[in-house]
Structure formats: C-alpha cells, structure tokens
Amino acid sequence: MNAIDTAIDVRGLNKYFGDKHVVKDLSLTVNRGEILGFLGPNGSGKTTAIRMLCGLLTPDSGEGHCLGYDITTQSDAIKREVGYMTQKFSYWEDLSIRENLDFVARVYELTNRKHIVDEALETLGLTSRSSQLARSLSGGWKQRLALAACMLRHPKLLLLDEPTAGVDPSARRDFWEELHQLAAQGVSVLISTHYMDEAERCHKLAYIAYGNLLAQGSAQSIIERQRLFTYEIMGDRLMDISKSLEKHSAIEQTVIFGSTLHVSGKNPQAIEEVLSAEYYKSIPTSLEDVFIYLMKQTHDNYGETRDTL
Template sequence: MNVDPGAPDGKAVAIDVEGLTKSFGSKTVVRDLTMRVGRGQIYGFLGPNGSGKTTTIRMLCGLLTPDSGHGTCLGYDIATESAQIKPRVGYMTQRFSLYEDLSIRENLEFVARVYGLSDPRGKARAAIERLGLKGRENQLAGELSGGWKQRLSLGACILPEPELLLLDEPTAGVDPKARRDFWNEIHALAAGGLTVLVSTHYMDEAERCHEIAYIAYGSLLVRGTVDEVIAGANLETWTVSGPEIHTLSEELIAVPGVDMVAPFGSSLHVAGRDHAALEKAIAPFRNDARYVWAPSEASLEDVFIDLMSQSQDNFQ
C-alpha cells in the first residue's frame, strides 16, 4: 500500500497519477492530467458534457490505457497491472445495467455468482438488508422506480467488496429524497475505507464530496475542497433583483469587468474577478432605483458557470 507522507495524518493514497493524456483520433480528450486521491475520499468530477470526465475516471483506475503519463491505482501500475486493479473496482453507470426481467434478489445472487463469492444467497440477503430493499426482494427490477433501481445498482457494485467505487452521474433523473438517501450510503461506505470517484452535474452533490476537480474539454482547471475551489476563483459576487431581470442580464454581461451573470429565481448573480473593474461596471446600474443590489458570497455554482464561460470546446 502506498502512503502519501504529505497527506494529513499520513493517509494512504488510492490513486496517484501524473501527466495522463488520451486521444481518440485527432481529438485530445484528456490532456496532461495529474491527480492524487486519498483512500476513503469521495472525489467529485465536474465539467461540461464531453469534457473528458468519464475518460479520466477510466484511466485513473486502469480501465482505459493512457497514451502517455503514468501512475498507480490501489498500489498497482495503471498501465501494466490493470488486471489486478479491475477486480478491486466497482463501476456504476448512469444507465441501469442489470437484468430487468429478474427480481432484486435474483439479480444480486447472479452478480454474487459471477464474482465467485461464497454463499451468494447470504450475500444477496445482506445487501438487501443494508440498502433497505427488504420486502421488495421479489419485485422485478424492470418495475422499480429510478431511485430503487439506483439502490439495486449500488448493491450490485459493492457486493464483491471493492476498494474503489466509480459512479458515473449515478443520480441523473432520480428524485431529491432518493438522491439524499444514496449519498448517505456513499458516505457510510467511505467512512469504512471505500474510495469513491463520482462525476456529477449537481452542485449539492459536489458539495458532499471531500474534494472536487473541474475538468473542461480535456484539461483539469481546478481541484481541492469546495471551500478551496470557491476561494481560488476570486469571484466578487453581487445579487440584484428588480423588474426585467432578463434584459438587465443581457446588458450586464456585455460590460467589461463583469465576468459572470447567472439568473437565480427572480434575481441575478453578478460576479467579476477584478474588484475595481467590477465596481466600475455595475456603478451605473446600482444608481437605477428600480434594482436592489446586495453583496453576496460566491457559490460553487457561480464558480462552475464562470469556469464554463472560460472553457473552449476542443471539438469545435
């Protein structure tokens, strides 16, 4: 097991990679990526669609071979020892991938047998108990709602007791309560030592991660805790409310010094990275009595929108 001497409390390192690059044809999907993830961490990946999040996750755990770069996952070389990594990884995709014409119990017993686990029936019963599926075990998977399918998928992923769990936008289309229950279980698993890599577009989910990384069209732009990422953006933010907010938004975004404008309900978040330039830009609008301006703290969503505005699609 690798140990990171620079990590807090000497935590073990689950993933340690440097300079990973991957291209498909003439397009570079991931470029010169360096990252370190501690064991037991929940590490979130944010970024626009097509920005390389899934490709990154697959390279980090040896499921996809990088064109260049090197590193380890769970102590194994991602380029030469991927066969040792794969059995230690659980992978939950956005799309439900179990058998819809089998029951919950049958699906879990089947997965247990595929992995060669002893007592597959007992393992399936334990997973059903843990994930709150008792009473539904004989229900066909195809008849489950999105939230229950999600629980079943998670149960199948953790059945062989992996050391690393990959979640690729796992709660898309799931209701808020089911998402909260799902994340409570993820935190319980991480507390037990499981490392989790998750890609998501939901800001509240990103805020539940121990650390996050923002990937835009192949390049890693920022990484750290949520507080570190927000502080590092250096966004000074104002909230403004009043009539004809849409028109005001269009006027503000065209003014030099305003780097980000985003609607939030009946108000706007207006932000800039240069204090003096932002003050000069919004001064004429603040003198308009129709609008109410108030300083506010930048949110993770503000940072996300600002980063998207700075990113250039590498497929264009």
C-alpha cells in the same frame, strides 16, 4: 502519504480517439475514505478518465496507481477490487433484485453467495423488495440495486459515473447518506455529477472541461482561488439588465437564478461603479457561480481555449 493511504494517484494521463485529445495530462489523487466529486460539462472526458482509472481503457501516456496497482500493467487486479457504476442502468430487467445480485455474485465466483447477497440487500435497504422485478423499479431503487451489485465484493474504491442522473431529490439524498457511511468505513469514492448540492457534499472536487483539469481541491479552496466578487440584483427586467451589464469589461459574468441576477467580476470597486444605478448587495460567490465561470472560459475539443486558467 504512502500507498496504503492513497486509493488513486495518477499523473499526466492522456487519451486520444483518432485526432481528438479527450483527456489531457490529467493528474488526480484520491485518499482512502475520501469522496472526490468529478465535475464538468458533457463531453469533457470524465467517463474516459474513469475508465482509465479502473483498467477498462489504457492511457496513451502517463502513469500512476489505483489501489496500489499500476494502471497500465495491472488492470486485471484493479478490476477485482473496484466497484464501477455506469451512467446507464445495466442490469437485467426481467430478473428480480435478488436474482440480479445472485447472478452478479456467480459471475464474480463468490463463495457463500446467499450470505453475501443477503448482506447487500440488508445494507442497501432492499430486503423487502428483493423479489421485485428490476423493470418495475423507480430510478432511485434501480440506483440502490446498482450500488448493491457494486458492493458485493466489498471494493476498496467506488467509481460512480453520474449515478444520480434522473433520480428524485429524496432518493439522491438517501444515496449520499449511503456513500458517506461507506467513506466512514474506509471506502474511497470518485463520483461524477452535475448537481451542485452533491458537489458540496464531497470532501474534494476536480473540475474537468474538454479534457483539461481546471481546478482541484476543496469546494472552498476552489471558490477562493478564482477570486471572484459576486453581487445580487433583485427586481424586474433582469434579462435586460444582464444584457446591459455584459457590455462592461469589469463584469466577468451575469447569471439569472430565478428572481435574482448574479453579477461577478474580479474588481469589486469597478463592479460597484457599473451597478450604481441598480439596487444590489454583495453576496458570497457560490460554487455554482465558479463552475459557470470556469465553463465559460473553455471551448470543446474541436474549438480553442479562450483563456488559460
């Protein structure tokens, strides 16, 4: 695959803050028109990694390219062609939607600003609200404003850091429709999220836990590589059953989902022997089952890793 087809191609990225190793030997590839979901628990280094990719932080070691530019020596060029959306809404509450976009266009020194702003308003469905002050917008509409600001320069790559946190399900669904439309037009997207339904809408996933990249690939390939067998128990006393099952070596994890208990492990025969006293059925291992399993295999950067994956 040549550089034209690859938006991000980095190898062995490391970043320290003092004696804390925040990102460890990170290697990632994102292709043109691809949506990569970046997942992991809070404090795992996702934001630090995203900032290295867009030129806001310089890695302590490692190499690679973003949009064909060297991430260590050509950060200014990267910034001009990347749209970066932070976790926190960072626009001006006392300005209207249109005024916010016009101000950002001025900062970027874009020519024909009115046309560019009008186009962004139309694309993101903001035209009818263009005079509304940002402070009065709901989370979903603030999200659209932030994405519109990112798109003013028609970036080839979007780096989105938990953009849907705190946004209602309907607004999240609309946001993802926009992302897939952009991807169909050739825009590459790297998005960090904690929502499993969003993860399943990505073309590929990367799971990072406390600086370590533990899994990368399609959702199905990540599930298959863990080789977990999962069973569902329904009924009462699920917490008691869960605590009892955790004592058996054949049981890797137990997780309560509402009125059901998911029980997972590597050896289906051994699991079924343990479950013989319960009413159970075999179910496909879900992406959420796998990510809970991966997270349980790690400790934070101040602890030690229990298992090597």
